[in-house]
Amino acid sequence: MMAREYETVIGLEVHVELATKSKIFCGCSTEFGGAPNTHTCPVCTGMPGSLPVLNKQVVEYAMAMGFSTHCQINQNCKFDRKNYFYPDNPQNYQISQFYLPICYDGWIEIETKEGRKKIRIHEMHMEEDSGKLLHNEWEDFSLVDYNRSGVPLMEIVSEPDMRSSEEVINYLDRLRMLAQYLGVSDCKLQEGSMRVDVNLSVREKKRKIFGTRTEMKNLNSFKAIARAIAGERERQIDLLERGRQVVQETRRWDDMKEYSYAMRFKEDTKDYRYFPDPDLPSVMISDEWMESIRASLPELQPEKQARYERDFRLPTYDAAIITASKHLADLFEQTVALGGNPKKVSNWLMVETLRLLKKHGEEPEQIRFSPEHLAKLITVAEQGSVNNRIAKEVFEKMYEEDVDPEVYVKEHELTSVHDASVLKEVVKQVLENNFKVVEEYRNGKAKVFCFLVGQVMKEMQGKANPTMVGELLRKMI
Amino acid sequence: MDLMTLTAVQLSSKIKAGEIKVMDAVDAALAVIKEREKEINAFITVDETGAMHRAREVQRLIDIGELSSPLVGVPIAVKDNICTKGLKTTCASKILYDFVPTYNAEAVANLEKAGMIIIGKTNMDEFAMGNTTETSYFGVTRNPRNVGHVPGGSSGGSCAAVAANEVPCALGSDTGGSIRQPSSFCGVTGMKPTYGTVSRYGLIAYASSLDQIGPVGKDVTDCAALLQVIASYDSKDSTSVRLKDYDFMSALKNNCAGMKIGIPCEYFGERLNPEVKEKIWVVVELLRENGAKVEEFDLGMLEYVIPAYYVIASAEASSNLQRFDGVKYGYRTKDDMGVHDMYKSSRSEGFGSEVKRRIMLGSFVLSSGYYDAYYLKALRTKALIKKAFDIAFAKYDLILSPVAATTAPKLGESLSDPLQMYLGDIYTVSVNLSGLPGITIPCGIDSAKLPVGIQMIGNCFSEKTLLQAAYTYECIRNVEGKGRT
Numbered sequence: 001m002m003a004r005e006y007e008t009v010i011g012l013e014v015h016v017e018l019a020t021k022s023k024i025f026c027g028c029s030t031e032f033g034g035a036p037n038t039h040t041c042p043v044c045t046g047m048p049g050s051l052p053v054l055n056k057q058v059v060e061y062a063m064a065m066g067f068s069t070h071c072q073i074n075q076n077c078k079f080d081r082k083n084y085f086y087p088d089n090p091q092n093y094q095i096s097q098f099y100l101p102i103c104y105d106g107w108i109e110i111e112t113k114e115g116r117k118k119i120r121i122h123e124m125h126m127e128e129d130s131g132k133l134l135h136n137e138w139e140d141f142s143l144v145d146y147n148r149s150g151v152p153l154m155e156i157v158s159e160p161d162m163r164s165s166e167e168v169i170n171y172l173d174r175l176r177m178l179a180q181y182l183g184v185s186d187c188k189l190q191e192g193s194m195r196v197d198v199n200l201s202v203r204e205k206k207r208k209i210f211g212t213r214t215e216m217k218n219l220n221s222f223k224a225i226a227r228a229i230a231g232e233r234e235r236q237i238d239l240l241e242r243g244r245q246v247v248q249e250t251r252r253w254d255d256m257k258e259y260s261y262a263m264r265f266k267e268d269t270k271d272y273r274y275f276p277d278p279d280l281p282s283v284m285i286s287d288e289w290m291e292s293i294r295a296s297l298p299e300l301q302p303e304k305q306a307r308y309e310r311d312f313r314l315p316t317y318d319a320a321i322i323t324a325s326k327h328l329a330d331l332f333e334q335t336v337a338l339g340g341n342p343k344k345v346s347n348w349l350m351v352e353t354l355r356l357l358k359k360h361g362e363e364p365e366q367i368r369f370s371p372e373h374l375a376k377l378i379t380v381a382e383q384g385s386v387n388n389r390i391a392k393e394v395f396e397k398m399y400e401e402d403v404d405p406e407v408y409v410k411e412h413e414l415t416s417v418h419d420a421s422v423l424k425e426v427v428k429q430v431l432e433n434n435f436k437v438v439e440e441y442r443n444g445k446a447k448v449f450c451f452l453v454g455q456v457m458k459e460m461q462g463k464a465n466p467t468m469v470g471e472l473l474r475k476m477i
Numbered sequence: 478m479d480l481m482t483l484t485a486v487q488l489s490s491k492i493k494a495g496e497i498k499v500m501d502a503v504d505a506a507l508a509v510i511k512e513r514e515k516e517i518n519a520f521i522t523v524d525e526t527g528a529m530h531r532a533r534e535v536q537r538l539i540d541i542g543e544l545s546s547p548l549v550g551v552p553i554a555v556k557d558n559i560c561t562k563g564l565k566t567t568c569a570s571k572i573l574y575d576f577v578p579t580y581n582a583e584a585v586a587n588l589e590k591a592g593m594i595i596i597g598k599t600n601m602d603e604f605a606m607g608n609t610t611e612t613s614y615f616g617v618t619r620n621p622r623n624v625g626h627v628p629g630g631s632s633g634g635s636c637a638a639v640a641a642n643e644v645p646c647a648l649g650s651d652t653g654g655s656i657r658q659p660s661s662f663c664g665v666t667g668m669k670p671t672y673g674t675v676s677r678y679g680l681i682a683y684a685s686s687l688d689q690i691g692p693v694g695k696d697v698t699d700c701a702a703l704l705q706v707i708a709s710y711d712s713k714d715s716t717s718v719r720l721k722d723y724d725f726m727s728a729l730k731n732n733c734a735g736m737k738i739g740i741p742c743e744y745f746g747e748r749l750n751p752e753v754k755e756k757i758w759v760v761v762e763l764l765r766e767n768g769a770k771v772e773e774f775d776l777g778m779l780e781y782v783i784p785a786y787y788v789i790a791s792a793e794a795s796s797n798l799q800r801f802d803g804v805k806y807g808y809r810t811k812d813d814m815g816v817h818d819m820y821k822s823s824r825s826e827g828f829g830s831e832v833k834r835r836i837m838l839g840s841f842v843l844s845s846g847y848y849d850a851y852y853l854k855a856l857r858t859k860a861l862i863k864k865a866f867d868i869a870f871a872k873y874d875l876i877l878s879p880v881a882a883t884t885a886p887k888l889g890e891s892l893s894d895p896l897q898m899y900l901g902d903i904y905t906v907s908v909n910l911s912g913l914p915g916i917t918i919p920c921g922i923d924s925a926k927l928p929v930g931i932q933m934i935g936n937c938f939s940e941k942t943l944l945q946a947a948y949t950y951e952c953i954r955n956v957e958g959k960g961r962t
Contacts, residue, residue: 049560
């Protein structure tokens with residue numbers, strides 16, 4: 001029983017892995033995987049005497065994100081060292097931005113039940129990722145892999161402007177869409193290219209002052225984030241209701257147990273002793289550089305959706321769904337460019353493609369079929385050489401193996417039979433075999449007509465044009 | 478003929494002329510090292526096999542005409558905080574006692590390109606923290622001029638090796654005077670180039686914003702030649718600067734007529750030993766007699782240079798030295814324990830007391846609540862010191878000053894009072910805080926027969942002016958016989 005009404009206050013710290021080819025401070029590859037410590041050099045393994053050199057692309061990606069979220073750009077920004085000891089951090093300091101982050105004071109607009117809402121962005125800064133520790137519990141030792149060490153990250157810190165998990169998911173969706181549209185990150189939570197820490201507090205409704213917040217880590221999916229928010233809200237309210245206090249701490253969410261645990265820290269207070277990294281001069285961002293990045297920003301989702309409605313005459317609903325994924329939108333435009341009817345292309349993507357993606361638990365990025373093959377399939381179906389059911393069957397094959405629909409239809413003899421004489425024979429046979437049903441139809445039971453069509457199709461192994469079959473049946477009954 | 482009394486440029490000329498082979502030069506160096514090392518201890522590592530192997534290779538390249546630079550074939554010693562691929566690089570610390578770099582520092586790569594032969598790695602104060610070379614894990618280096626005295630530091634090994642004729646020249650590093658002060662104490666010529674002139678890639682950092690690699694030689698010509706070899710723009714070092722002109726040897730002209738020289742009055746106050754002062758005034762007079770316009774002026778800020786330097790250098794050092802943790806390389810404690818205790822024990826056992834003192838000092842000034850009061854204030858002071866030099870260099874071509882208040886102290890006299898030891902850097906640290914080039918040239922010996930040096934300071938990237946002035950003084954000194962060491 002809850003005596004008081006509570007409001008949840010949420011701010012997010014989102015780490016996004018930037019999709020540069022090389023690391024932020026050295027030339028090593030950022031490619032995922034690879035045998036341990038093969039994408040490394042003296043710089044990203046913290047060898048004595050090595051020095052960092054900034055990857056310009058990282059700054060450009062950060063600026064692009066900043067412009068797209070209405071941020072101010074710090075034209076004289078700096079890197080700072082965050083000092084702490086941990087074996088996955090080879091220098092025992094992380095190069096990050098503390099005093100002068102590249103972007104600050106921006107916002108992202110989200111849709112809520114109450115309408116549109118601005119979520120303010122406090123700052124965005126560039127930093128390096130750490131390596132990975134592999135613990136061998138049985139033999140009691142740990143190994144470290146520095147392949148990820150030095151992969152560029154952007155940390156996006158929001159203001160505590162969100163009030164529900166729906167708003168959080170919506171914000172993350174917008175952020176992810178932005179990053180994907182800009183091509184700065186693929187933002188995959190499961191693979192860790194997008195990491196979300198949730199800062200959450202509760203307060204009695206109408207209170208002005210925020211409650212004590214906790215920070216939650218280890219959130220590997222949107223669903224886990226929603227569950228964690230619900231769980232932590234409940235835990236904090238429960239504490240307050242029992243007259244206890246929320247402790248400011250970092251908690252680790254266990255999605256299996258649906259509970260968070262306080263993380264242990266050796267030191268009571270963390271003092272990272274931030275100071276400007278003397279190895280890296282200030283990043284001076286000229287007006288010209290800024291303008292060139294601004295000018296090269298790609299079309300973002302809202303503009304794309306508007307264009308689809310305007311130029312391709314797609315319904316708003318279609319345009320919104322297709323443009324929600326940059327990948328799907330690209331596929332749409334490529335297929336239309338090959339001559340596909342926009343509405344038909346949109347239908348294939350919205351209905352069949354999304355159904356199969358969901359069925360296989362895949363993301364639009366994993367789509368294998370080419371726009372060429374989708375365009376061909378649409379042509380084949382339009383010309384009526386295969387019927388709808390067969391087209392869907394072919395599409396499924398295309399989805400799985402990217403087969404050429406023309407070749408596939410030919411090889412599997414799936415072309416609809418248009419030869420009236422062949423069909424006539426079959427219809428005649430069906431009518432004879434089902435004379436009782438035909439009687440029923442003649443007596444006014446219209447429903448059974450479908451059964452007769454079905455029987456013909458069955459005989460034809462589906463390779464008949466249903467309209468033609470209907471016409472023939474009516475004529476011959 | 479004793480090859481090792483020749484300067485580097487002279488030695489290389491003989492090699493190029495075919496009078497001697499590179500192997501002869503290396504043999505000669507190794508022979509002196511064998512004879513003097515027991516007493517001097519200038520080296521941590523002597524790479525006899527590697528040097529001989531390399532000598533044969535370089536000789537072959539000279540023979541087929543592929544190498545002909547001014548210092549080709551010359552044996553050189555490298556301070557042990559500069560990474561040499563495959564050759565132990567310890568920073569004179571227990572924590573790196575067995576560390577073998579997987580790559581060459583850019584300066585070392587440049588030495589190899591020029592056909593120089595690395596004989597070995599020289600002793601130093603641990604992590605270049607100190608000015609006596611007494612804080613080394615590998616024992617003290619003794620001053621070849623008087624083995625009861627320190628060679629200065631932190632590049633004491635490099636300067637002693639040159640002074641003892643073990644090598645004709647060496648590389649040192651200078652963060653607060655670490656080339657110039659031991660050069661003065663050992664009676665050799667040493668130069669700290671403008672920050673950004675020599676790549677720091679591969680120099681194991683003490684204080685990144687102040688560190689600079691530089692040459693140590695028998696005379697100004699050798700310094701110019703060696704600087705020409707090691708100076709380069711390096712894209713691997715973000716603080717590296719591309720120069721328009723790398724031809725430092727063309728600055729070796731015997732002419733100081735019309736040169737405007739400033740003498741900062743406060744550098745000649747009570748602290749300065751009268752004998753040292755007297756030797757420096759001889760230089761001032763000689764330059765004046767030869768046409769330089771010398772003037773005394775107030776530079777100011779002298780009382781702030783030591784605190785500013787030690788705050789900034791220690792702060793950077795506390796962070797730079799965090800990577801030495803027993804995880805990846807170097808010393809790890811023998812005790813079997815969890816990772817955080819392993820860090821603590823490895824570092825407690827691996828670092829010496831002066832290094833620990835500076836790590837603690839640096840951690841303190843960077844900690845939250847103290848950052849503004851100490852670190853930020855030190856950065857502001859640094860900017861003011863630089864401004865004072867800017868004003869001075871608007872008037873003068875160069876500044877002349879002592880290097881150190883005294884000549885080399887006796888072994889064991891300095892470490893007991895760290896604050897006094899820090900004050901020993903008072904004439905040299907502002908050059909690093911301002912990124913300026915500075916050179917030490919020997920200018921006499923005191924009554925205890927210990928060398929005295931003079932420091933010339935130039936504006937940023939005015940190495941050629943500095944070298945010309947130094948060369949001119951050297952010529953006058955050699956003719957006049959005054960200030961000979």
